[in-house]
Amino acid sequence: MNYSIKEFSLKTGLSAPTLRYYEKEGILPFVKRDGNGNRIYDDENFEWMDCIVALRSSGMPMAEIKHYVDSFNDGEKTIQERKQVVLNHKLRIQNEIMQLNKHLDKVNYKLALYDILEADQKKQNKKL
Amino acid sequence: MNYSIKEFSLKTGLSAPTLRYYEKEGILPFVKRDGNGNRIYDDENFEWMDCIVALRSSGMPMAEIKHYVDSFNDGEKTIQERKQVVLNHKLRIQNEIMQLNKHLDKVNYKLALYDILEADQKKQNKKL
DNA sequence: GATCCCCTTAAAGTGGACTTTAATTACTTT
DNA sequence: AAAGTAATTAAAGTCCACTTTAAGGGGATC
Structure with a gap:
């Protein structure tokens, strides 16, 4: 299932600017784009975001989450x-x-x- | 018992600038002064601060504490x-x-x- | 009497996590 | 074709609770 930024915003409860911000900060990687350069989110992105949101809202600082995500990408x-x-x-x-x-x-x-x-x-x- | 701002800072664990800031914001009222205009804190100030610190560190916003203190002064x-x-x-x-x-x-x-x-x-x- | 150390104030700066704005582009609907 | 809606980016702004800086005034000590 694919989502526009607006749909994904509704699904996650995060504002569109926040989603862009998280992506820029490296906290939400692997977001695809369509022909116009618009973001396309999928269910994998959602699961990721769900995990990140849980860490955030229980008080893990952005920097630490970034570190965690980077480690993840290192396999x-x-x-x-x-x-x-x-x-x-x-x-x-x-x-x-x-x-x-x-x-x-x-x-x-x-x-x-x-x-x-x-x-x-x-x-x-x-x-x- | 009386305390200089430095002593009171040690006693409360709050920095001197923070104590001045709290006073300015109306969160720590009734602080006396000596002849040179220097602050003199007493045990009553300490009990007050102790209560305020408990509210703050359990997440009550400054504005709400201010409201609480103002109510207190209204009797x-x-x-x-x-x-x-x-x-x-x-x-x-x-x-x-x-x-x-x-x-x-x-x-x-x-x-x-x-x-x-x-x-x-x-x-x-x-x-x- | 110069050097410290502590005090004073007002004002500007900081950090974290976003949010808002501005300028631009692209597709859709009337 | 004009208007509307949604997307893009970079950059500036916001909020909260302090913290830091700047500029200066006592009073004790060497």
Whole structure:
């Protein structure tokens, strides 16, 4: 299945300029062109993009993704290296989740304080 | 206890320019000055900053923190409003954690694929 | 009294990840 | 043939949260 940039934009949820930008940055390689030089995307491009988007939206920086893609293009000899990149990313995500849970605790503590404040206010109103 | 900007910077882990920036943005109010116009921070400032830093590092945007601080300065009548802000933030954090867990699943799946790839490579090497 | 070190302000610069603009080309529809 | 729609490129702009720079003012120390 082939897609114009507009269709691919809809399918991926990325704007057309973003797709061009990713391609220019080397993050989305192997995009074909038609006779007029217009981009034609296929399902393989989609799978690639799907993977990249997952890495991006879980906080991997562009530069690291670029590195990963470049390794990929260097073939099988880089499997170890790529696995390591993904492993590091896993640790990064786990760390982030831990941090967020800590902050969640603090926020819940604050909410508890607000509950007490509110209860006190109600008492005061009763007295009036 | 009083602190110079340098000491307070050490205590909070925020750079002196960042402290001045936060103050200018209205996020850290009530900072006193000495005779020469130099800032003097106290423990109340620290507690405030501690709370703000927790909100910031769990992803609350500056503008929202500013709003929260402004409400705080408007007194008790804004308790409901402030509680709502914190509650929204709690939901944001929970959402973020959920998203990250999804991405973690994807990453683990990818790692499993790499394990299979590696196993296959070893087999191939045995054959040679 | 020159040298440090810390402080002040306003303003300009930075980094990352896009987004927007401008100028141009090509196909399609009326 | 004119108008409309979608594509192309390079380059400039945007947003956020700082960071850095520039220009200067105390006050303690050698």
